[in-house]
Amino acid sequence: MPRDASPRSYLMCPPRHFDVTYSINPWMNPEKPVDPALALAQWEDLRDRHLALGHTVSLLDPVPGLPDMVFAANGATVIDGLVLGARFRHPERHGEAAAHLEWFRTHGYADIREPVHINEGEGDFAVTASWLLAGRGFRASPHAHAEAQEFFGRPVIGLDLVDPRYYHLDTALCVLDDRADEIMYYPDAFSPGSRAVLARLFPDALIADAADAAAFGLNAVGDGRHVLLPHSATGLFAPLRARGYEPLGMDLGELLKGGGSVKCCTQELRPGSR
Ligand code: ARG
Numbered sequence: 001m002p003r004d005a006s007p008r009s010y011l012m013c014p015p016r017h018f019d020v021t022y023s024i025n026p027w028m029n030p031e032k033p034v035d036p037a038l039a040l041a042q043w044e045d046l047r048d049r050h051l052a053l054g055h056t057v058s059l060l061d062p063v064p065g066l067p068d069m070v071f072a073a074n075g076a077t078v079i080d081g082l083v084l085g086a087r088f089r090h091p092e093r094h095g096e097a098a099a100h101l102e103w104f105r106t107h108g109y110a111d112i113r114e115p116v117h118i119n120e121g122e123g124d125f126a127v128t129a130s131w132l133l134a135g136r137g138f139r140a141s142p143h144a145h146a147e148a149q150e151f152f153g154r155p156v157i158g159l160d161l162v163d164p165r166y167y168h169l170d171t172a173l174c175v176l177d178d179r180a181d182e183i184m185y186y187p188d189a190f191s192p193g194s195r196a197v198l199a200r201l202f203p204d205a206l207i208a209d210a211a212d213a214a215a216f217g218l219n220a221v222g223d224g225r226h227v228l229l230p231h232s233a234t235g236l237f238a239p240l241r242a243r244g245y246e247p248l249g250m251d252l253g254e255l256l257k258g259g260g261s262v263k264c265c266t267q268e269l270r271p272g273s274r
Pocket of ligand 1: 024025028068071073074093122123168170171258259260261263264265
């Protein structure tokens with residue numbers, strides 16, 4: 001049975017200064033050239049796809065010298081209109097946090113917290129109906145989990161990431177429908193204890209295999225019906241359809257050179273009830 005989509009609001013940042021000039025994850029190789037025009041075209045394709053599905057896309061101005069800013073999901077976490085800013089682990093990305101905070105301050109958000117502890121926004125935070133899932137091990141500090149729980153008043157489930165290729169939670173786990181507790185994930189990216197937690201909380205989750213995880217298939221964005229994901233994650237399409245979702249394949253190959261794909265480029269602005 002097909003599912004219902006619900007309209008979403010996203011924040012994106014065009015890759016006008018995107019490049020791979022340093023390496024802070026195993027996907028990044030500064031010796032491998034990036035095609036800036038192709039990166040921009042692929043990003044525009046993603047933006048247009050969100051718009052065609054009826055979602056709203058707001059834009060953050062890219063800043064020269066911050067080549068990873070296209071990965072807008074890392075700049076903040078917004079739930080119920082509350083904004084928890086980011087604090088990046090690597091100095092190369094420190095400057096992005098202020099650009100995001102400034103955007104929220106000038107766009108009518110009243111409740112903004114500048115974080116004390118390291119968190120990289122939705123890179124490591126994922127919202128389901130019942131929980132705030134929170135990754136740690138490579139980027140977010142466990143202290144940031146407590147900070148987020150207190151700020152949002154949502155129960156945080158801490159998950160330990162153990163494979164450096166899956167350095168952010170959103171490279172290994174995707175919330176398919178946040179009005180329920182429906183996710184897909186790649187178990188081997190997590191510690192044995194975290195795998196057991198996921199199996200307990202999400203017994204019906206869609207389990208991705210190594211090839212689909214390596215194609216960044218879990219770095220996907222869902223609106224409850226459509227799931228935008230890298231087209232090369234071929235193994236996920238049939239199981240998604242079998243669950244009533246409509247998978248839509250995207251090519252973000254240039255951005256993958258920075259270690260990101262669909263979800264990394266898409267920050268969700270979850271409105272408040274105000
Ligand atoms: N080069 C960026 C980094 O390593 C990529 C971030 C990808 N974003 C994400 N949400 N996983 O920080």
